[in-house]
Amino acid sequence: MFKYFFKKDFKRFFTEENSSNKCIRLSLSENLWGPSSKALYAIYKELKHVNLYPENSYQKLKDLIATKYNLSADQIFLGNGSAELIMLSALALFKTESVGITSTNTFVGFKFSIANIRGLCFEIPMSNNFTIDTKMLILEAKKLIERNFYISAIYVCNPNNPTGTVISENSIKTLIDFGKKHNIYLIFDEAYMEYASRDRTTTAIKFINYYNKILILRTFSKFYGLAGLRCGYLLSNKEVIQQLKRFQQNVVFNVNRFAYVAAFNSLLDRRYAIRTYNKNLKMKKILMCGLKKLSIEYVNSETNFILIKIGKNYLDLYEFLTEHKVHVMPCDKFGLKEYIRVSVGRKQDIKHFLSLLKQYKQKMGNI
Numbered sequence: 001m002f003k004y005f006f007k008k009d010f011k012r013f014f015t016e017e018n019s020s021n022k023c024i025r026l027s028l029s030e031n032l033w034g035p036s037s038k039a040l041y042a043i044y045k046e047l048k049h050v051n052l053y054p055e056n057s058y059q060k061l062k063d064l065i066a067t068k069y070n071l072s073a074d075q076i077f078l079g080n081g082s083a084e085l086i087m088l089s090a091l092a093l094f095k096t097e098s099v100g101i102t103s104t105n106t107f108v109g110f111k112f113s114i115a116n117i118r119g120l121c122f123e124i125p126m127s128n129n130f131t132i133d134t135k136m137l138i139l140e141a142k143k144l145i146e147r148n149f150y151i152s153a154i155y156v157c158n159p160n161n162p163t164g165t166v167i168s169e170n171s172i173k174t175l176i177d178f179g180k181k182h183n184i185y186l187i188f189d190e191a192y193m194e195y196a197s198r199d200r201t202t203t204a205i206k207f208i209n210y211y212n213k214i215l216i217l218r219t220f221s222k223f224y225g226l227a228g229l230r231c232g233y234l235l236s237n238k239e240v241i242q243q244l245k246r247f248q249q250n251v252v253f254n255v256n257r258f259a260y261v262a263a264f265n266s267l268l269d270r271r272y273a274i275r276t277y278n279k280n281l282k283m284k285k286i287l288m289c290g291l292k293k294l295s296i297e298y299v300n301s302e303t304n305f306i307l308i309k310i311g312k313n314y315l316d317l318y319e320f321l322t323e324h325k326v327h328v329m330p331c332d333k334f335g336l337k338e339y340i341r342v343s344v345g346r347k348q349d350i351k352h353f354l355s356l357l358k359q360y361k362q363k364m365g366n367i
């Protein structure tokens with residue numbers, strides 16, 4: 001009965017549940033279509049084991065990820081969301097009072113982790129087209145080295161949150177060569193990589209066996225729609241993984257049973273991946289088209305969110321949208337005043353968001 005319910009009525013189940021919330025949450029770049037029905041069914045089957053700890057080697061999932069990227073299972077480390085892995089890598093890899101370098105207008109988790117371990121964080125301005133300026137990152141790193149700072153790690157979010165932009169393969173390679181020359185860890189956060197188009201984007205995974213201090217972070221929270229379960233993974237070489245493990249001895253079982261089986265079954269569900277990719281692309285086009293019609297500037301995005309320029313009224317618009325139960329992310333905390341970040345939602349979410357934007361424009365004369 002349950003099986004039938006999940007397989008047949010999954011779509012209706014999800015739409016009804018979400019619409020009964022009344023709020024439209026476009027603020028946290030979640031997958032608003034929900035997870036794979038195979039993942040949901042696996043969670044249901046797992047319920048009867050909830051009294052037991054999970055199998056702590058998480059071997060099946062590691063093997064599956066390893067096969068997917070042509071790596072070995074000992075190059076994979078699972079976390080309670082990739083946020084845990086960002087914190088853990090700072091704990092494990094940073095030397096006291098050493099430096100982490102990142103870009104401005106990027107995911108704030110990097111600088112918070114560096115601050116937590118009392119490291120120094122340097123933020124390098126982004127280039128004018130909202131992409132991470134890897135040349136400037138290298139230039140600044142060289143200056144810091146000349147001033148005898150010890151650089152532990154350079155962080156790159158690719159595709160970048162909140163701009164949705166990507167860096168070229170050439171930039172990735174140059175950065176890696178620089179890191180290799182100066183013995184610096186390179187941490188690539190690829191939380192949104194599954195949404196990016198293959199021909200315009202390169203994953204740093206292809207360089208993992210070229211330099212032994214590359215770390216790549218991925219998550220099941222975004223593309224796979226499992227944000228509420230908390231599961232992410234880190235790819236690196238096995239020595240780095242061993243170092244991370246030493247800092248995690250007292251937190252065994254950091255991935256719960258449901259997250260584990262849901263992640264495993266999501267990865268196996270090829271049809272879900274194709275559908276999610278295509279739906280996101282289609283809805284993103286509708287959103288961009290609507291913004292164009294309203295003459296509102298936005299940044300082209302390789303992800304499931306769009307950075308939109310609102311201007312000085314951005315907080316007023318944010319409040320207006322919130323009053324109408326549409327939540328978006330004001331980007332001042334990313335250092336981008338005048339911008340909001342909006343998730344690519346379902347068709348009805350986008351239509352509602354665009355109609356509110358139009359109303360607001362009419363009310364204000366313009367924005």
Ligand SMILES: Cc1ncc(COP(=O)(O)O)c(C=O)c1O
Pocket residue numbers: 028029080081082083084107109157161189191218219220221227230231232
């Ligand atoms: C770039 C980036 N990295 C990491 C995370 C953390 O994701 P999670 O801990 O859900 O895997 C987020 C969440 O928004 C993100 O945008």
